Amino acid sequence: MAKVYVTRKIPESGINLLREAGHEVKVSDKDGVLTKEELLAELSSESYDAVLCLLTDPINAEIMAAAPQAKIFANYAVGFNNINLADAKAAGVTITNTPGVLTDTVCEFTVALILSVTKRVVEADRFMRAGHYEGWAPELLLGNDLKGKTFGILGAGRIGCGVANAMKNGFGMRVIYYDITRSETLEKQIDCEFRETVEEVLQEADVVSVHVPLLDSTKHLINAERLAMMKPSASLINTSRGPVVDEVALVEALKNGIIRSAGIDVFENEPVMATGLAELDNVTITPHIASASEETRSKMSEIAAQNIIEFLAGRVPPNVVE
Numbered sequence: 001m002a003k004v005y006v007t008r009k010i011p012e013s014g015i016n017l018l019r020e021a022g023h024e025v026k027v028s029d030k031d032g033v034l035t036k037e038e039l040l041a042e043l044s045s046e047s048y049d050a051v052l053c054l055l056t057d058p059i060n061a062e063i064m065a066a067a068p069q070a071k072i073f074a075n076y077a078v079g080f081n082n083i084n085l086a087d088a089k090a091a092g093v094t095i096t097n098t099p100g101v102l103t104d105t106v107c108e109f110t111v112a113l114i115l116s117v118t119k120r121v122v123e124a125d126r127f128m129r130a131g132h133y134e135g136w137a138p139e140l141l142l143g144n145d146l147k148g149k150t151f152g153i154l155g156a157g158r159i160g161c162g163v164a165n166a167m168k169n170g171f172g173m174r175v176i177y178y179d180i181t182r183s184e185t186l187e188k189q190i191d192c193e194f195r196e197t198v199e200e201v202l203q204e205a206d207v208v209s210v211h212v213p214l215l216d217s218t219k220h221l222i223n224a225e226r227l228a229m230m231k232p233s234a235s236l237i238n239t240s241r242g243p244v245v246d247e248v249a250l251v252e253a254l255k256n257g258i259i260r261s262a263g264i265d266v267f268e269n270e271p272v273m274a275t276g277l278a279e280l281d282n283v284t285i286t287p288h289i290a291s292a293s294e295e296t297r298s299k300m301s302e303i304a305a306q307n308i309i310e311f312l313a314g315r316v317p318p319n320v321v322e
């Protein structure tokens with residue numbers, strides 16, 4: 001029997017799997033993110049063999065050293081920018097993530113943001129609740145149509161491709177994309193066009209959706225200069241990671257009509273938002289919930305648990321991150 005530490009309460013299904021596999025599981029009872037000191041104290045309090053951590057837990061050499069027996073840290077997320085992979089390698093710690101299961105739900109959520117900003121759904125809701133509605137009017141809260149417009153994807157991986165497919169086949173948009181790797185499969189699947197640069201996508205698209213991982217090379221991929229290349233009528237959607245978009249530049253662009261609207265699920269300094277963002281009507285902002293469906297969060301819990309179970313059984317876990 002091995003000891004597993006889970007850094008925050010997650011859906012029970014994964015915890016049950018770990019227990020059914022004969023492991024002892026301790027789940028943090030704090031209703032929130034553990035501070036670094038709290039996590040260090042928890043990990044040093046017992047000799048844990050595995051840790052199930054969340055994207056809100058920064059994991060580095062110091063944290064890993066607090067649980068020297070734990071040679072697997074299973075991240076409850078597809079992204080793993082919270083983990084220092086070089087430190088993990090040096091400490092001989094295996095890192096896993098939960099890819100695949102989030103794809104459909106994040107795609108659906110991204111479509112929800114696209115519709116919200118182009119049809120001004122959330123803005124209209126606020127308008128109604130504020131008691132501003134005085135009857136039907138020909139030019140009240142005019143949005144934009146999607147059919148026949150151009151949809152631009154930055155990062156055509158699992159989620160980017162899924163959203164591209166939905167916008168092409170569900171809404172009749174023309175799709176262009178930029179990725180560091182050209183995907184002929186995607187091009188065949190949904191008849192979309194590759195662009196050689198980020199700039200080309202930004203200049204041409206009516207809606208741009210960002211789906212790159214957060215890496216040194218993608219930090220501020222969207223900055224003031226690049227926002228200025230977008231059409232003034234365009235919308236920007238970000239369900240990837242906050243630091244991929246320069247949030248201060250985004251606020252300025254939305255305020256000054258550089259772009260028309262944005263749908264943002266992730267922020268540079270979560271849970272804090274850039275000054276001014278929340279005051280803008282032309283942005284839909286959501287608290288990093290793109291994968292937050294009951295079904296998906298349970299599946300993520302099971303996959304993270306399964307990675308630990310396989311590792312503790314001496315096998316290679318299915319979702320090792322290199």
Ligand code: NAD
Nearest residue numbers: 079155156157158159160179180211212213239240290291
């Ligand atoms: P993926 O690895 O399948 O796709 C990422 C794509 O980005 C790849 O095709 C890769 O080649 C491309 N890419 C990497 N660097 C690039 C660059 N500089 N320019 C252009 N393209 C580049 O990942 P995925 O499953 O599609 O997820 C994408 C990201 O979405 C994750 O890394 C995660 O951070 C984020 N995410 C967010 C939520 C949420 O709750 N908001 C949920 C799930 C995933």
